[in-house]
Amino acid sequence: MISVAKVQTRNAWRYYVRGVAFGDGRRPVGQSLKGALEKAGLPPGVWLGRGLDALGLTAGQTVTERQMELVFGQLRHPDADRMERELLDDGADAETARLATALGQPVEEIERRKATPLLALDFTFRAQASLIVLWALGDDHTRRVIERAHERAIATVLR
Template identity: 65%
Template sequence: MLSVAKVQRRNAWRYYVRGVAFGDGRRPVGQSLKGALEKAGLPPGVWMGRGLAALGLTAGQTVTERQMELVFGQLRHPDADRIERELLAEGKSPAKARRATVLGRPIEHNRSPKTDKAKECIPWLGMHLVFRPPPTAHIAWALGDDETRLVLELCQDIARDKALEWMGDAVAEIRWKGGGKHRARVKDGLIVAVFRHYESRAAESKPLLHDHALVSIRARRPDDKGTWGNLSA
């Protein structure tokens, strides 16, 4: 089972950093994401998708809180801080150093052409996919022994990974040429942060095996320069 929601600017993305990344709860103020996950008995989030190669990341690497902020809050490279420091050390201006870390069009340049005044739009930053097993498998996972749970978790992994791979290879299209009216397949693939959870967000914390997959709205166009643009949401 799959549900889809959009991640937007302003405070929406903070919900995913402070809540979803932690386990559908409210992480205590001042507690690191790593420490909160360890205390809650949850595995760390991991990066997935073929689009990671363009960023110098590999599938399976741990997702840090700062990377979440950069990718899903600012549409920048997950290692933007390091890149910016290196460019400043080379003598680049702060503005140029920052611009080099932005994936495509800066979000502060999003303006609405339909009004006389430059009114800020609320751009999409990503898509939030939630993968849940069917009810029968979920019940078997919740009530079964350790071996049964491990097998069903592996099935969940396979189903999620194949679905994300199919989306990146056969479904995902990117705005390209003609004012964004034309579409093309992405050059690489998707950039995804995945978090595994074991309970529902209900107050009684009922067992519920599921995965949250945050897909960045940015991907590379199939041109020689590999420019960045928005997925056709």
């Protein structure tokens, strides 16, 4: 099954970084995202999807906390900081450099119109309850088959 939800608040990225990245757990205060993931034995988030080429990203690249803030909090390119610095170094003014990193309409422009920006769509892949029970009670082979099927379903949707 797949559920879809709108991400509309500018601080929604914190939910992903603080909760989802830790299986709905909490990251210790003051610890970097990368360090906390390593300590918890969790893999880092990676970029996936067919729009990556347009952003100059590669599937499988690690997503940083700052990139999450830029994309889901500011509607800006995940490498906006670097791009903006380069534009400023080339003589662009600050406003032009900032606008050049916007994905679609700048979020501030949307909010000035008293509209709510749609920052992203959250697709969550969930197995049916009976499949979760089968995974939990099954042997290693059964778990691997279920996990591969789940991964193939995600890859199919992302294509």
